Amino acid sequence: MVIKSVNLETVCGITSTFPDNVNIEIAFAGKSNVGKSSLINALMNRKSYARISAEPGKTQTINFYNINDEFYMVDLPGYGYAKANEEVKAKWGKMIERYLHQSIKLRAVFLLIDIRHTPSENDRLMYDWVLSNGYKPIIIATKLDKINRSQIQKNVKIVKEGLGVDKDTIVIPFSSETKQGKEEVYQIMDELLKEEKLMEEELREEEAREEAEEEELQNDEFR
Numbered sequence: 001m002v003i004k005s006v007n008l009e010t011v012c013g014i015t016s017t018f019p020d021n022v023n024i025e026i027a028f029a030g031k032s033n034v035g036k037s038s039l040i041n042a043l044m045n046r047k048s049y050a051r052i053s054a055e056p057g058k059t060q061t062i063n064f065y066n067i068n069d070e071f072y073m074v075d076l077p078g079y080g081y082a083k084a085n086e087e088v089k090a091k092w093g094k095m096i097e098r099y100l101h102q103s104i105k106l107r108a109v110f111l112l113i114d115i116r117h118t119p120s121e122n123d124r125l126m127y128d129w130v131l132s133n134g135y136k137p138i139i140i141a142t143k144l145d146k147i148n149r150s151q152i153q154k155n156v157k158i159v160k161e162g163l164g165v166d167k168d169t170i171v172i173p174f175s176s177e178t179k180q181g182k183e184e185v186y187q188i189m190d191e192l193l194k195e196e197k198l199m200e201e202e203l204r205e206e207e208a209r210e211e212a213e214e215e216e217l218q219n220d221e222f223r
């Protein structure tokens, strides 16, 4: 993955209609303060394009970053900010759910979990939402630099068990300080783009075949 261009193309609020994108979307979800903006900035090779929240929980929008005119990184609002009132929390939840449900171009959801902590009730809820919408979340265990090397395996296990993931769920330990884990995330994105290209090619071939058959039929009628 080479980042050539980055553009915050669409910002959606609670009542917005989501964009009808042609390119695929890859979404990022996580509790507020988990390090989502830092991860997105690291992936975009930018210092502060995605907002790093001085005030956690401020992000109430879904932001669509156009990457290379090839795909979108979709920044979902951080959930579970303790100081937000219940009504506001419910609205964020509904917006995230509506996006997961409605997006046609969404191909993968990365769910961010702090590697130091057992997943919260909201983390589990989010994991289940993503699953029930037909996506298998890819887990990014953030703030890797804050634990010792010797703790990594144990903490990854706690994250996995806390979410109740199945055996083949991918968990990528990541640090926005050291950028460890970045290449693994890029690799998944590359694979998703490759799969999409293959699918589009197959679709085009099928359309061409159908067109040829149609033409053949019409020619037969003339004979």
Ligand code: GDP
Pocket: 030, 031, 032, 033, 034, 035, 036, 037, 038, 039, 051, 052, 053, 054, 056, 057, 078, 142, 143, 144, 145, 146, 174, 175, 176, 177
């Ligand atoms: P968001 O609310 O999920 O977007 O979280 P932010 O990206 O704004 O990060 C919240 C806080 O955690 C900020 O003070 C970041 O500097 C810090 N942070 C984020 N990622 C990392 C990381 O990988 N390592 C360390 N040490 N701090 C991080």
